[in-house]
Amino acid sequence: MVETLIAAFGSLVALGALVVSFMAHRHQVARAAALDVREGRIEARERALEQREQRIQASMIEVHASASRSSLHDDWVTPRLMIVNPSNQPIRDLTASYRGEAVPDVFGSVGPGTTRSFPLPPSGNDARTDLVLPQVTLHFTDAAGTRWRRDGSGGLYRGIRRANGEWEWMGREDPVITESRANNYPPAVAQAAPDAYPRQRLRRPYLRSLGHRRLILVGAVAIALAAILVVSVVSLVLQ
Numbered sequence: 001m002v003e004t005l006i007a008a009f010g011s012l013v014a015l016g017a018l019v020v021s022f023m024a025h026r027h028q029v030a031r032a033a034a035l036d037v038r039e040g041r042i043e044a045r046e047r048a049l050e051q052r053e054q055r056i057q058a059s060m061i062e063v064h065a066s067a068s069r070s071s072l073h074d075d076w077v078t079p080r081l082m083i084v085n086p087s088n089q090p091i092r093d094l095t096a097s098y099r100g101e102a103v104p105d106v107f108g109s110v111g112p113g114t115t116r117s118f119p120l121p122p123s124g125n126d127a128r129t130d131l132v133l134p135q136v137t138l139h140f141t142d143a144a145g146t147r148w149r150r151d152g153s154g155g156l157y158r159g160i161r162r163a164n165g166e167w168e169w170m171g172r173e174d175p176v177i178t179e180s181r182a183n184n185y186p187p188a189v190a191q192a193a194p195d196a197y198p199r200q201r202l203r204r205p206y207l208r209s210l211g212h213r214r215l216i217l218v219g220a221v222a223i224a225l226a227a228i229l230v231v232s233v234v235s236l237v238l239q
Helices: 002-054 056-060 210-238
Strands: 062-069 076-085 092-098 114-119 136-141 147-150 156-161 167-173
Antiparallel strands (some): 062 076, 136 147, 147 156
């Protein structure tokens, strides 16, 4: 009888230890998975903020259009491209295309806090300045050495130089700073755009694994109760 009780007690202890070990393992796995998710979100947010900071100067560059009567023909007007750099660092390597054609007169750099004006190919006298910018694509290099393409709507495209020397343009990125008017435009304070990547509420790993801890505690209590019961029965039998 005593040997049977001792064997049963040993089996219960072994089974309880196995259950506790299994639940502890599940707890560690769940905790590691939660930490991986949290770290992944933090890294993604840091990358997004870093890219956002990298395009601050490019976002500040303003492009405007104007038109004047052409000296070559009475029925033609000459649109002009005005590039404003309100930042405190220059942009360089300017190039532009208008209606899909390269504009050779757009070149050089624009210093900090300055404006440059470039003529565009003349067009008919019904040309409207509000229709000029959508047909202009500007290319420039910022102070950090990043090459940018700016479309007529203000969208930015980050450039990566291929081995053959050609540029590959990444996906469209929205400007992060509103235009600050310069020279003939009323001054305004550049305001940062709302963060496109709002802070997410991350679930803490210990909350996620609270159920596992409770199960482990229940298993430990069950083993202790079983041990007390067996010891009590053995004591009664021996008496």
